[in-house]
Amino acid sequence: MGAVKSAAAGSAGGASGDRECARRAPRPRADALRNRERIVAAAREMFVEHGPDVPLDEIARRAGVGNATLYRHFPDRAVLIRDVVVAVLDRVSRQAEAAMAEEADPFAAVRRFVHTAAEERIGALCPMLSGAFDTAHPDLDDGRERLEGAVQSLVERAQSAGRMRGDVAVGDLMVALSQLARPLPGTVCPNMDRFVHRHLQLFVDGLEAPARSELPGVPATLGDLRSTS
Template sequence: MVQVPVTEKAEKPATGLRRRADAARNRARILEAAQDAFIEHGADVPLDEIARRAGIGNATVYRHFPDRRALVRGVVLEVMERAIGVAEQAYAEETDPFEALSRLVHDSVNWKIGALCTMLSEWTDLEEPEVFATKERLDTIARTIVGAAQAAGSMREDVGSDDVFMAVAQLVRPFPGAPYDSLQPFVHRHLQLLLDGLRAPARTPLPGSPQTLEDVRRECLLSRAARRICRQ
């Protein structure tokens, strides 16, 4: 009977762990590079450019993400997971829920969500199970923070969580042709203006009723359908 050296037995699990760690690092580098490239050049940026930015070979990119749509989906999930983590941590640490909301709003600049949301929504099936479930988790913690701030009396009651984050998405969207990072000081000023306007008591009644992202999505679908009919 052939005896297998003890050292060889011990090395195999370690080698597997190293490979998994390397794969996780490569995936994170790809997603970070893809997010920056999408912001600068749009979703049509060559995948070769993303591989170059990540400092890895093209084959490694395709091993993790077989096509562009899969890569965009990966960026969407990564951004939402990051937002969930920030929101949950802020809500757990802050005694004033409005301060938790403030942390979440200002941190949104780091996700670069304003530059990504419109483009990514065109490439991502928001009804796909994992994307939908992650979005629901994000919506839930956002509603929890907004509801807690309103219950505490520190936030006006005539807005919904989707009102807040639609406004945030518009404020953090970069101007065409302007480097994203160069606008961050201005963006934080504008976000603080938004937050001050959300504080209770409300000085001016808002027109209409609180809007939801589903309302916006439905209007977009109707608009696209109308354009298709007009082209026929």
Template structure:
């Protein structure tokens, strides 16, 4: 076979293989995100592979171990959360509407997967993760500060309060069947949002929580 014909034959095949590999990687990350939300960061990798519809060998070709997979899931969720926050801030003229949009879209992004940031297997000093988490904090802060400046959001809360509540409200209760859980999420998030509106109808105990507070290790 002439060289140019061989190149023309092998190039599409190589492109298909790369596309298949990319799809498999995306399916694994998406499946791991869902599994972490439902079962926690200690979810068996066999379960992740099953949900992704791939074999264990395929999973390990993309991710060397659980820590590597959790890192990529975290980076994916944080990056998508940043975009959601920035889009809401840029596209919504009303401050609280932007906050509401962000909260509901965070639920759709399965932001509960960020519980992995609190896992003992997670490297909190990873430069890429630190950079993205800081960007996420800035983006969410921008939404909250605009709503607070407009007098629409109570002033005794911070990013950590918002993230902790949304994360907890979008994860199934431990030991319960997950079937149908999603039908409660938007209902409970709306109740939460009603409690965030200013003027506040109660006095909160303690201090506003930051993301650093959520990540701090307990003695």
């Protein structure tokens, strides 16, 4: 009996000690968090402009930090690319969720999402996702699942209301959005960005019900997109 009490006391003491250690564990300083956010934001901008192979010292310079600060947060390029992808997935997911919560018209929510997501240049994720890093990382899995769920809800809500044509799927939406919003680093047509929202609106008009034509082929599902990545 005494042994049981002693073990229980030891277990309780260990749990208490773990909680105490957690309380004493140093939290990232506010300035360190700000630096990390600035690096991710600068990296996203430069990946969009120049592709994922842009020199890291150029990213540090745009972020306003030293090279040592960048490498302290991101020991290699793969870690930085992953964090940029996760950040973009999070931002686009929040935009989809906000559009669905704030727009009474389900199709207006789809339209709003398409235009706001284009500002994130999610098409720039495609070449980055082919890089040499862990594409099965839990943060990436969580980000993808959240975005897919949010966009699926947008589409299903608009289709159930009869506001969006029923022969398209979420994959169709994401493919078109990625292609139309994809930047063209080094392109000989430097002013193409100013046409993005115009062409997106042409695409969105084609999604609205009633359909004005019959689409060739079959709808692109999210499973189709994953199988080709």
